[in-house]
Amino acid sequence: MNILLLEDLPEIRQWLKALVTQVFPTAQLVESARVHDALQQITATRFDLALIDLGLPDGSGVEVVTALRETQPDAQSVVVTIHDDDDHLFPALQAGAFGYLLKEQARDLLAEQLQRITQGEPPLSPSIARRVIAYFASQARQQQEEAPLLPDVSLTERENEVLLRVAKGFTLPEIGQQLNLSRHTIADYVKQIYRKLNVSSRAEAALEAQRLGLFKRSPR
Numbered sequence: 001m002n003i004l005l006l007e008d009l010p011e012i013r014q015w016l017k018a019l020v021t022q023v024f025p026t027a028q029l030v031e032s033a034r035v036h037d038a039l040q041q042i043t044a045t046r047f048d049l050a051l052i053d054l055g056l057p058d059g060s061g062v063e064v065v066t067a068l069r070e071t072q073p074d075a076q077s078v079v080v081t082i083h084d085d086d087d088h089l090f091p092a093l094q095a096g097a098f099g100y101l102l103k104e105q106a107r108d109l110l111a112e113q114l115q116r117i118t119q120g121e122p123p124l125s126p127s128i129a130r131r132v133i134a135y136f137a138s139q140a141r142q143q144q145e146e147a148p149l150l151p152d153v154s155l156t157e158r159e160n161e162v163l164l165r166v167a168k169g170f171t172l173p174e175i176g177q178q179l180n181l182s183r184h185t186i187a188d189y190v191k192q193i194y195r196k197l198n199v200s201s202r203a204e205a206a207l208e209a210q211r212l213g214l215f216k217r218s219p220r
Contacts (some may be wrong), residue, residue, distance in 0.1 A: 001027040004041060004050035006064055007080070008057055012103070016051060016080065019107060023114045024049075035059040042067055047075045049117065052097075054081045054088055062095045069096030076197055078114070078123055089128060099123035122202070155196060160214060164191040166202060167198045167209035 001024055007013040013031060020029060030045060031039040035058050038050075041065070050068055052061040065077045078099035079092045089100060092139040101113060113123035155163065158179075164173045176186045194200060197208045 002030065002045055003027045004030050004032065004038060004045075004047045004052075004064075006032045006035075006038045006050065006052045006056070006061055008053065012053075018147060019110060019114070020051065023111050032098065032190060033057075035061065035063050037065045039067055043073060050075060050077045051080045052077055054079060054083055054092065060091055065092060065095040065097050076117060084125075084127060084193045100128045101125050102128065106120075116171065119172070124169070126169075155212075159193050159196075160212070161191060163193050163205060163209050163212075164214040166190060166193075167206040167214065168216070169202075 003020055003024065005013060005016055005020065007016055010033075013033070017031070019027060020027065027049075029070075030041050031041065032041055033056075035056050038052075038061075047068070050064065052064050054061040061079065061081075065079070068075045070078050076098040077096060078101060079097050080101045080103060082103050083089070084102055091167075092100060099113070099117070099122045101110060101123055105113075105125055116123050161179060162175060165178065170178070172183050172186045172190070175209070177184045179186070194205065197205065199205050199208060
């Protein structure tokens with residue numbers, strides 16, 4: 001596993017390096033402190049994962065996120081930053097970032113969120129996940145006001161329960177624990193829900209959950 005680590009501050013870079021080594025002990029790390037250097041590394045090495053700071057001396061880490069999406073679409077870019085505002089968050093996600101983590105979090109929580117990558121789940125700091133869900137919920141309300149009503153999709157009560165929790169940002173193991181079901185059973189439910197709703201991401205599922213009125217419920 002090859003991992004690109006883009007961070008200009010040496011002490012923060014060492015801290016992140018130790019964190020990554022803890023989560024992915026066999027990974028090969030490539031370190032960069034500048035956007036220019038990182039772009040050169042991308043042309044020379046195939047990466048599985050990139051941890052990318054945004055505010056760098058010669059530009060924005062969003063440039064690297066974009067370059068990875070265009071040249072190495074299988075690589076997963078995760079922003080690791082101090083910025084939690086919309087002006088930084090949404091351009092990074094639109095550029096193709098798979099996850100968005102805040103440096104201020106406790107080390108153990110960051111490690112846990114990075115570990116989710118191996119399960120195919122995007123690592124998002126809790127405050128960032130809430131901001132994303134709120135954004136898409138707002139977009140859904142606006143679409144409801146502007147567009148004609150769409151026919152409701154027929155979901156079972158259990159599928160509605162799973163969809164609501166997916167939309168609220170719970171992980172598959174967390175949903176399984178709440179509903180007393182195995183993670184694999186929840187994964188099967190999610191696959192069926194996505195097929196019925198014709199969606200392919202958690203964000204799209206959140207939009208559908210809002211359209212179906214599920215946010216009026218509260219997970220037990």
